Amino acid sequence: MTLILKNHVTDQxxxxxxxxxxxxxxxxxxxxxxxxxxxxISDDFILKQVVSNVFSKYNKIQLTPVKIGYFxxxxxxxxYNDLGSGRFYEPRLQKSFKYDHxxxxxxDFEPWEPNxxxxxxxxxxxxxxTKYFQDHYKQGTCCVFSHYEGGRITLTICIESHQFQPQxxxxxxxxxxxxxxxxxxxxxxxxxxxxxxxxxxFEDDGNVHLVTSKEVKESVPVTTxxxxxxxxxxxxxxxxxxxxxxxxxxxxxMSNTTFKTLRRSLPLTRTKLNWQNILACKNVGNELExxxxxx
Numbered sequence: 253m254t255l256i257l258k259n260h261v262t263d264q265x266x267x268x269x270x271x272x273x274x275x276x277x278x279x280x281x282x283x284x285x286x287x288x289x290x291x292x293i294s295d296d297f298i299l300k301q302v303v304s305n306v307f308s309k310y311n312k313i314q315l316t317p318v319k320i321g322y323f324x325x326x327x328x329x330x331x332y333n334d335l336g337s338g339r340f341y342e343p344r345l346q347k348s349f350k351y352d353h354x355x356x357x358x359x360d361f362e363p364w365e366p367n368x369x370x371x372x373x374x375x376x377x378x379x380x381x382t383k384y385f386q387d388h389y390k391q392g393t394c395c396v397f398s399h400y401e402g403g404r405i406t407l408t409i410c411i412e413s414h415q416f417q418p419q420x421x422x423x424x425x426x427x428x429x430x431x432x433x434x435x436x437x438x439x440x441x442x443x444x445x446x447x448x449x450x451x452x453x454f455e456d457d458g459n460v461h462l463v464t465s466k467e468v469k470e471s472v473p474v475t476t477x478x479x480x481x482x483x484x485x486x487x488x489x490x491x492x493x494x495x496x497x498x499x500x501x502x503x504x505x506m507s508n509t510t511f512k513t514l515r516r517s518l519p520l521t522r523t524k525l526n527w528q529n530i531l532a533c534k535n536v537g538n539e540l541e542x543x544x545x546x547x
Contacts, residue, residue: 278452279425370398424451
């Protein structure tokens, strides 16, 4: 494989291919993917270019949590709190920090001032979102960010929950992003939500990487900051519960019907199949259904 890459693929194509592999890495497995790419490409100069650009993008896409010293809750690395030059802010602490994308470390803390126009709405929504998160998720974190431009207030809820169980041959992550946009004189606020589930199940007899998502578009009335927060979180709760139920139902159907339809009296080779291997595939569907219950 290394020889093929060397002889038939340009350096720019190698960078593009390696970047795509890294961006699609399963949760908590980016280092394993990177190490495999290092063997395949066998060119550290190219990999350094990939690392400098892609690891940052991957961490923000994944809503990567990072420890913040004494603070009991993790901060999140996202596009919504990116200050540029490798710095991010944590609104609950009103501090910014330098983030190392390779070591997953936060350092060099400095004071950070919130926008006074949006902060009253952000804090109200943060309070409601934190309560919702604590009621529905076993681990992970959530954070609310705000932005003000041209008279428009944008509040963004980022929720990250994960289960990393490599000793049991699986890793999984739930991510959801909810953006609420309105003006102080508007009657309604527009809501755009994206829910994403990513699970990697791997064993000798089966390997499945599930990536699925759902988009939500709704609106809520604009009243007081606390009423807006409560209405938003009611919508978030209903949307996320409905989506989880639909996933469980779909994989129950797949386990009971889809895999069974794979069977035929004799395959094209006219020889009997090893049904133990086929049953292992069916078990993958069952395992996915079980894993979705832990988020």
